[in-house]
Amino acid sequence: MTFDVPEDRRYLESHEWAHETNGVVRVGITEFAQDELGDVVFVELPDEGDSVTQEAEFGVIESIKAVSDLYAPAGGEIVSVNEALFDSPELVNDDPFGEGWMLEIDADDTDELEALLSAEEYEDQIA
Template sequence: MSFEIPDDLYYLESHEWIDPDTGRIGISEFAQDELGDVVFVELPDEGEELEQETEFGVVESIKAVSDLYSPASGTVTAVNEALFDRPELVNDDPFGEGWMLELDIDSDLDGLLSADEYADQIE
């Protein structure tokens, strides 16, 4: 099975993605497929400071509970509140309506995987 891996995003080995232009963060299509049906998402509050590669929340599915890690350091500027009522958006559209938060990035993105590197990791 092949998964969508947008070229314009950067990825953590733990399957989170970040859009370097908007600071928007979510989990990959591969990750949501591995998790199964997402039933709950716990996210930080707006204004919270995150450090790169530290936990910022939790995603719970019918199969597992997984920690979420920030691909960058910065301040949370927006949280996708639609996920509180409709966590299945993570499954339906992980790179669109299933985004999790937006970050005012204050770190470089060195050490993150390119789309090709991420594709190699999940093969």
């Protein structure tokens, strides 16, 4: 199976993606990750205003098959949380790069994203 890996994002080895716009980093999990998890039934996310550190745990995703920790691709302040996931966690399965996004971070340093995997490097990892 071939998975969508958008070129305009950076990736953690733990399968989170990061898309930066004007210093704000939108975060979610990849199509590969949601496929491995199966049907997502619950997502636990931090509160707006909380701070995260790059590669530190920020939440939990639970599926019918597994419970997995979620890791931040950048450090900074949480400025937005996708509250739609609380009532409809299946959005992560339906549209992991769109409506299934998880949070947005006002990044302390967007240069941190350079340490993450490129789309090509991530594709190599999941191949």
